[in-house]
Amino acid sequence: xxxxxxxxxxxxxxxxxxxxxxxxxxxxxxxxxxxxxxxxxxxxxxxxxxxxxxxxxxxxxxxxxxxxxxxxxxxxxxxxxxxxxxxxxxxxxxxxxxxxxxxxxxxxxxxxxxxxxxxxxxxxxxxxxxxxxxxxxxxxxxxxxxxxxxxxxxxxxxxxxxxxxxxxxxxxxxxxxxxxxxxxxxxxxxxxxxxxxxxxxxxxxxxxxxxxxxxxxxxxxxxxxxxxxxxxxxxxxxxxxxxxxxxxxxxxxxxxxxxxxxxxxxxxxxxxxxxxxxxxxxxxxxxxxxxxxxxxxxxxxxxxxxxxxxxxxxxxxxxxxxxxxxxxxxxxxxxxxxxxxxxxxxxxxxxxxxxxxxxxxxxxxxxxxxxxxxxxxxxxxxx
Amino acid sequence: xxxxxxxxxxxxxxxxxxxxxxxxxxxxxxxxxxxxxxxxxxxxxxxxxxxxxxxxxxxxxxxxxxxxxxxxxxxxxxxxxxxxxxxxxxxxxxxxxxxxxxxxxxxxxxxxxxxxxxxxxxxxxxxxxxxxxxxxxxxxxxxxxxxxxxxxxxxxxxxxxxxxxxxxxxxxxxxxxxxxxxxxxxxxxxxxxxxxxxxxxxxxxxxxxxxxxxxxxxxxxxxxxxxxxxxxxxxxxxxxxxxxxxx
Numbered sequence: 001x002x003x004x005x006x007x008x009x010x011x012x013x014x015x016x017x018x019x020x021x022x023x024x025x026x027x028x029x030x031x032x033x034x035x036x037x038x039x040x041x042x043x044x045x046x047x048x049x050x051x052x053x054x055x056x057x058x059x060x061x062x063x064x065x066x067x068x069x070x071x072x073x074x075x076x077x078x079x080x081x082x083x084x085x086x087x088x089x090x091x092x093x094x095x096x097x098x099x100x101x102x103x104x105x106x107x108x109x110x111x112x113x114x115x116x117x118x119x120x121x122x123x124x125x126x127x128x129x130x131x132x133x134x135x136x137x138x139x140x141x142x143x144x145x146x147x148x149x150x151x152x153x154x155x156x157x158x159x160x161x162x163x164x165x166x167x168x169x170x171x172x173x174x175x176x177x178x179x180x181x182x183x184x185x186x187x188x189x190x191x192x193x194x195x196x197x198x199x200x201x202x203x204x205x206x207x208x209x210x211x212x213x214x215x216x217x218x219x220x221x222x223x224x225x226x227x228x229x230x231x232x233x234x235x236x237x238x239x240x241x242x243x244x245x246x247x248x249x250x251x252x253x254x255x256x257x258x259x260x261x262x263x264x265x266x267x268x269x270x271x272x273x274x275x276x277x278x279x280x281x282x283x284x285x286x287x288x289x290x291x292x293x294x295x296x297x298x299x300x301x302x303x304x305x306x307x308x309x310x311x312x313x314x315x316x317x318x319x320x321x322x323x324x325x326x327x328x329x330x331x332x333x334x335x336x337x338x339x340x341x342x343x344x345x346x347x348x349x350x351x352x353x354x355x356x357x358x359x360x361x362x363x364x365x366x367x368x369x370x371x372x373x374x375x376x377x378x379x380x381x382x383x
Numbered sequence: 384x385x386x387x388x389x390x391x392x393x394x395x396x397x398x399x400x401x402x403x404x405x406x407x408x409x410x411x412x413x414x415x416x417x418x419x420x421x422x423x424x425x426x427x428x429x430x431x432x433x434x435x436x437x438x439x440x441x442x443x444x445x446x447x448x449x450x451x452x453x454x455x456x457x458x459x460x461x462x463x464x465x466x467x468x469x470x471x472x473x474x475x476x477x478x479x480x481x482x483x484x485x486x487x488x489x490x491x492x493x494x495x496x497x498x499x500x501x502x503x504x505x506x507x508x509x510x511x512x513x514x515x516x517x518x519x520x521x522x523x524x525x526x527x528x529x530x531x532x533x534x535x536x537x538x539x540x541x542x543x544x545x546x547x548x549x550x551x552x553x554x555x556x557x558x559x560x561x562x563x564x565x566x567x568x569x570x571x572x573x574x575x576x577x578x579x580x581x582x583x584x585x586x587x588x589x590x591x592x593x594x595x596x597x598x599x600x601x602x603x604x605x606x607x608x609x610x611x612x613x614x615x616x617x618x619x620x621x622x623x624x625x626x627x628x629x630x
Binding site (some may be wrong): 010 | 444447449450469470473474476477478482484488490491492493497501502504505549
């Protein structure tokens with residue numbers, strides 16, 4: 001603590017350089033936080049996926065449907081506790097940029113298979129009694145300012161076009177966990193069947209199966225696919241996490257991309273701060289020599305230089321992460337519908353600070369060792 | 384009493400025996416100091432003079448433990464410093480040596496007070512004790528009223544006073560002054576020399592000083608001439624001294 005004044009004075013020696021270095025740390029840490037939440041958003045579905053659920057799609061592709069008649073056969077397979085089915089609606093609310101996922105659901109089994117998305121009981125009852133009823137996730141409701149009782153028109157380019165479909169908002173669901181997707185829009189299967197052209201009737205986009213036990217996942221998946229093997233609609237069954245992971249892969253190797261960008265940013269930051277610290281130490285050669293001449297030990301000089309680098313890293317890091325902490329909720333709502341919820345976790349913040357300190361330490365180490373090894377006589381001769 | 388021809392035992396504060404220092408420039412060996420002997424008692428004030436390259440600053444660096452000799456020994460208060468490790472030598476320097484340079488070498492981002500406090504940061508003194516020491520040192524050099532000024536806000540003479548305060552604040556065994564008036568006008572140089580004389584006469588400090596200026600050297604008790612690395616002559620300063628050349 002005795003040396004704090006000396007460290008602070010040295011830090012503020014060149015204010016513009018200090019603020020630019022702090023700025024580079026802040027921008028890098030902001031970018032780190034943003035990349036981390038985007039990566040989490042892409043892979044979050046896989047992380048949150050329930051180990052005791054299976055997803056069944058058409059073996060050819062998810063865009064190929066599978067018959068509704070499969071439901072009873074799936075239900076009879078040992079290890080299956082409940083089955084529900086979905087269709088992708090793909091409608092447009094007012095403008096195409098107002099994207100949010102809309103699913104046709106099977107109200108009978110939805111809550112049994114997906115219990116973590118909570119709809120208040122009275123709202124769920126209203127939904128069940130309303131053929132044009134809809135339940136919407138809290139984020140989407142907030143995004144468009146919808147409330148219970150609102151009537152929402154949604155156009156459907158995918159199912160024969162025609163006039164907009166009218167829905168009544170009967171319920172708003174919330175996720176139990178921070179990363180749960182609260183952007184979905186659900187509506188009644190019967191309403192869907194009533195309005196779509198004949199060729200879409202009696203077909204589902206995919207099934208979700210709740211298992212008695214996660215241990216049953218592999219045998220049940222095999223049994224389901226075997227049941228429909230050699231049929232016109234062969235199935236591909238996998239765990240929800242495997243399904244989510246393969247869904248993410250469609251966007252490319254996001255993790256690799258983010259890791260690459262992150263590495264480039266940190267390497268650049270390391271060069272910038274390392275260069276700054278080296279210049280800062282070099283222009284103070286005579287002062288460091290004086291400190292050593294009056295009795296500052298080599299280790300103390302190293303600690304002083306490292307402390308400066310770490311202080312810059314810490315303050316810059318906190319600034320960047322603080323900015324990210326404020327901006328990410330806003331970015332999340334701005335990107336609503338395009339990405340799942342963006343959450344800056346405590347772990348990400350701690351990792352960011354850790355990275356910042358690591359960069360600070362590495363960037364300060366070489367100049368610090370140089371200062372430590374400085375020969376007083378040689379340094380004073382150069383003055 | 385200063386002696387340059389004693390090569391045996393003595394009770395002097397600083398004892399230098401057979402001091403050699405050589406530098407290598409490629410294949411060439413440059414002998415800077417050759418078999419130098421020197422005894423300096425407590426409260427002596429010695430000036431080293433000589434042409435450039437004669438080894439004055441090298442001698443000062445060796446006496447201050449900033450450099451190590453090629454051969455020979457230096458003992459201060461009975462402690463032989465020539466064989467100390469770098470770390471021990473740094474500790475020794477902090478306790479025993481006060482350094483004053485031609486260019487003052489103050490830390491520009493610290494105030495006069497903070498500059499003087501620097502050596503005390505290495506001690507176990509409390510903040511209040513440090514303050515007391517710093518204020519005393521600044522009062523002795525007559526610049527207590529400028530303690531919150533930064534070096535850029537001080538004149539050259541004032542900066543050198545702060546540098547002297549920094550050198551004496553930890554009450555070292557002796558002071559090494561390398562051209563302390565070299566960057567000052569005559570009036571400021573006189574003031575600085577008066578201050579150094581006061582440190583010797585009133586506070587009993589031992590001072591070894593390098594200078595090119597005969598007027599400045601004349602204020603020392605003893606003037607020693609270095610030529611090609613050898614103490615060739617000892618001249619009388621303010622007081623009578625026993626001195627002689629050394630081989």
